[in-house]
Amino acid sequence: MKEKEIACDLVIIGTGMAGMAAxxxxxxRGLDAVQVGITGELGFASGxxxxxxxxxVAEGRMVGDPWQGIARLCRDEPLHPYAKLEIATIRRAMEDFLAFLQTGGYPHVTLGARNQMLVTAAGTRKPTYAVPHTMQHGPTALAHQAPCLLVGFEGLKGFSARQIALSLERHWPDLRPVRLPFPDAQGExxxxxxxxxxxAAETRQKLVDAIRPHLGDAQYVGLPAVLGFYxxxxxxxxxxxxxxxxxxxxxxxxxxxxxxxxxxxxxxRLPAMGIRPLWQQRVLGVQRVNGGRWSLAVxxxxxxxxxxARSVLLCSGRFFxxxxxxxxxxxQETIFDLPVxxxxxxxAWHHKDLLDPQGHPINRAGVAVDENFRPVDHQGNTLFPNLFAAGSLLAYQDWMRQKCGSGLAVATACGAVNSCADFLKQVAPA
Ligand SMILES: Cc1cc2nc3c(=O)[nH]c(=O)nc-3n(C[C@H](O)[C@H](O)[C@H](O)COP(=O)(O)OP(=O)(O)OC[C@H]3O[C@@H](n4cnc5c(N)ncnc54)[C@H](O)[C@@H]3O)c2cc1C
Structure with missing residues (x-):
């Protein structure tokens, strides 16, 4: 092989929410880390x-206070990945993550100990913990059923103000849809x-001018998530x-x-903080070499x-x-062929009923880990001292139905990085 060789303390595999949080x-923590993965996929995060x-989940009960909810979840489902963490660790992880977004100019807003109810593009409502600051008035407007103008745009597929208003009629009767051309744009x-x-300020002014005649008694204006980029x-x-x-x-x-x-x-921001990116690349093969290090072909x-690398943190996600x-x-786990x-x-992957309220067993499949987020075999034995896993890859959770995707990614990434840092401290470099 003629490949270049890079040495580091930690390789993070994955650039989804768990990989980025890790x-x-x-x-x-000042770890010497390389990160590998295709960053384009983060573009699927909906906010x-x-x-x-x-x-x-089987009762479909919405959680008001997510912290109390997690405490109950950990009692009811002791194998859930959240149950490997102290609540204080989960709190700190979320605070650190939100502080990072704040200093990056894209603050997210929480109600502290209360979930907020958000309107989706399908016109449904979903409980969530934190929303981008650009969405923060939506839950308040919905909670008060305030008169609101909902703006859709000609040529924008997948967002119909009319359909959202119709779907929400019972919960938000004063939601009034309008469809407008977007400034200086035609077609799709x-x-x-x-x-x-x-x-650009000029486009903003044109949009204000286009919306203003439709305002009427509206106390809020809702728009699709297009309010600027940088x-x-x-x-x-x-x-x-x-x-x-x-x-x-x-x-x-x-x-x-x-x-x-x-x-x-x-x-x-991550490269400026010391992370060495190998983005738009994949791990194509992996081997354990002398001294127990990992050698990854990228x-x-x-x-x-x-x-x-002296250690690896696997945040490679699920099927998607x-x-x-x-x-x-x-x-199968695709990189290390870990037990799943x-x-x-x-x-037995799926129940007969597609909409079975319990969710399907396949959605709880994944890699099981010990209390330090290291993958284990089917008997519960830790497989390697220097391999860690976090995020949606983990077993015993159904993030989609439990509505815990980002929280699980951020919290378990934090737990795994803490364990990895402890490992690196204990084992001096060879
Ligand atoms: C459509 C959609 C909507 C969502 N909406 C919400 C929402 O509203 N709220 C919420 O909290 N969460 C939401 N989530 C979930 C949230 O984004 C999750 O936290 C996330 O999907 C799980 O993150 P992850 O990093 O564990 O896995 P993923 O995001 O799946 O990332 C896996 C990463 O591993 C990398 N990878 C895989 N194999 C390799 C390899 N061989 N080499 C290198 N890299 C590899 C991939 O490139 C990818 O970067 C949504 C997710 C999706 C897909």
Whole structure:
């Protein structure tokens, strides 16, 4: 092999929410870390950061206070990844993560000990912990059923103000839809293009002028999530000043500007914090070498370099992220071929009823870890002292139904980085 070789203390595999949070925590702890993964996939994040929205899932009960909810979840489901963490650790992880977003100019807003109810592009309501500041007035307007103008745009697919208003009629009768042309645009519209054009003051003014005649008695104005790209604070302030009422975004279908904003923030700031990025690349092969180090072949389609690391943190996601792969009869972990907790056979992957309130067993399949977030075998034995895992790859959780995707990613990333840092401290470099 002629590949270049890089040595480091830690390789973080994955650039989804768990991988990015892990990189942030590793940088804060001064770890010498390389991060590998395709960052484009973060563009699927729709904005809200969920901590715990539903428990118990089978009852579909919405959680008001996510902290109390987590305490109950950990009692009811002691194998859930949250149960490996102290509540104080989860709190600190979320605070650190939110502080990072704040200093990056994309603050997110929480109600502390209360979930907020957010309107989705489908016109449903969902409980969430933190929302981008551009969405913060939406939950208040909904809670008060305040008169609100909801603006959709000609040519923007997947966002119909009329459909949202119709779906929410029972919960928000004073939501009034309108469909307008977007300034200086024709034909099909793309959210990223719209957001970038609203970074310009001239477009903002034209949008204010277009919306103002429709305001009527509206006390709020809702729009799809396109309120700027790099300058969301400025865009929101100008629209609110121009319209004289609070303005808020509603998440759009994917890929979403909200995710791309996050991606750009991480891409800009993590290297400056000391993370060595190997982005737009994958781990194509892995080997354990002398002294128990990991040697990873990294490249896009062919190995271009070897990364030799004292430890690895695996944040490779589930089926969508490609950390898990469903073969004909079994689910496989794709990089280390780790044991996967899963139903005994394919027949048991799904319940007969697609909408079974319990959720499907396959969604709780994944990699089981010990109390230090190190993968274990089917008997519960830790497999390697220097391999850690975090995020949606973990077993015994159903983040989609429990509405805990980002919280689980951030909290377990924090737990795994802490354990990894302890390991690196104890074991001196060879
Ligand atoms: C459509 C959608 C909507 C969502 N909406 C919300 C929401 O409203 N609120 C919320 O809180 N959460 C939401 N989430 C979930 C949230 O983003 C999760 O936290 C996330 O999906 C899980 O993060 P993860 O980092 O564990 O996995 P993923 O995001 O799946 O990331 C996996 C990463 O691993 C990398 N990877 C895989 N294999 C390799 C390899 N061989 N080499 C290198 N890298 C590899 C991938 O490139 C990717 O970067 C949503 C997720 C999706 C997909």
């Amino acid at each position: 990189a942030l925590f590793a940088a804060r 809200p950061l969920d901590l715990l929205g539903v428990h118990p 519209l793309y959210t990223e293009h719209m957001a970038r054009s609203l970074d 300058r969301t604070e400025r865009v929101l302030a100008d629209l609110q000043q121009g319209l004289g009422v609070p303005v808020f975004e509603i998440p759009t279908m994917l890929p979403a500007v909200t995710g791309v904003r996050l991606r750009e923030l991480f891409e800009q 490249g896009y389609t062919e190995a271009e370099r070897l990364v030799v 992220g490609k950390g898990l792969h469903a073969r004909r009869h079994a689910i 907790v899963q139903p005994v056979d394919r027949e």
